Amino acid sequence: MSNQMLHNQLAKYYDRVYSFRDYLDEAVRLQNLIIKYSESGGNSLLDVGCGTGRHLKHLKDDFVCTGVDASKSMLKIARKNVKGVIFKEANMKTLRLGKQFDIITCLLSSIGYVKTITNLEKTIQNFSNHLKRGGLALIEPSHMKSSYVSGEPRITTYNGKDTKIARVNFTKIRQTTAILNMHILVAERGKDVKYFVDKHELGLFGINNTLKVMKGADLKCKYLKNGLMTGRELIVGIKK
Numbered sequence: 001m002s003n004q005m006l007h008n009q010l011a012k013y014y015d016r017v018y019s020f021r022d023y024l025d026e027a028v029r030l031q032n033l034i035i036k037y038s039e040s041g042g043n044s045l046l047d048v049g050c051g052t053g054r055h056l057k058h059l060k061d062d063f064v065c066t067g068v069d070a071s072k073s074m075l076k077i078a079r080k081n082v083k084g085v086i087f088k089e090a091n092m093k094t095l096r097l098g099k100q101f102d103i104i105t106c107l108l109s110s111i112g113y114v115k116t117i118t119n120l121e122k123t124i125q126n127f128s129n130h131l132k133r134g135g136l137a138l139i140e141p142s143h144m145k146s147s148y149v150s151g152e153p154r155i156t157t158y159n160g161k162d163t164k165i166a167r168v169n170f171t172k173i174r175q176t177t178a179i180l181n182m183h184i185l186v187a188e189r190g191k192d193v194k195y196f197v198d199k200h201e202l203g204l205f206g207i208n209n210t211l212k213v214m215k216g217a218d219l220k221c222k223y224l225k226n227g228l229m230t231g232r233e234l235i236v237g238i239k240k
Helices: 011-017 023-036 054-059 074-083 110-114 115-128 207-216
Strands: 044-048 064-069 086-089 101-106 133-137 153-159 163-174 175-190 192-201 218-225 233-240
Touching: 011 074, 011 153, 011 163, 023 133, 023 218, 054 064, 064 074, 074 086, 101 153, 101 218, 110 115, 110 153, 110 192, 115 133, 115 192, 115 207, 115 218, 115 233, 207 218, 207 233
Parallel strands: 044 064, 044 101, 064 086, 101 133
Antiparallel strands: 133 233, 153 163, 163 175, 175 192, 218 233
């Protein structure tokens, strides 16, 4: 199970915190990449770390979709908001679904939560095992160390009519791990302001290490500097 508060106790606020993302545009970009690179010829899609299912909402009409996540709370929201998709609780490090897919997506740097290279190797091998020959893996990698400045403050806000959210965080770098300490204020109409501290740890594997691991799992790889968003990297892997 995921340990982060934003993925569990605060899951109902997740989509508002990330309301700046254009999931429809990202889904269209995903479809274009699938058309360009997929060699398996099918349309079964597995989204690993699917969260509240926002990408799958825009993909389910064109693909036979399954979503997996380690958080019960996120999956509860996904099942409510996205119909026609199978959702399962599963950890990407120990993924065993007993079937293969034409496409696997792992977005929003979710892969970083496996933390270590050893776990990355296990996870990528799991992806490969769940892909058909010629199938496609689309992974937004965990950021490189150069993407973080230790101690740099960042803020994300949501300004709804009845709900206001401010998330302020700073990052510490510990060897190959980014430690994000997030301080969250939630103000809702008629309620006292709530304050939470949420800690996230992500492995900083680097592009070269990630590509090496993927190639070792029988995936032909292509690195895209600008993937679903400008400045957000994406790695394309095709099952040999």
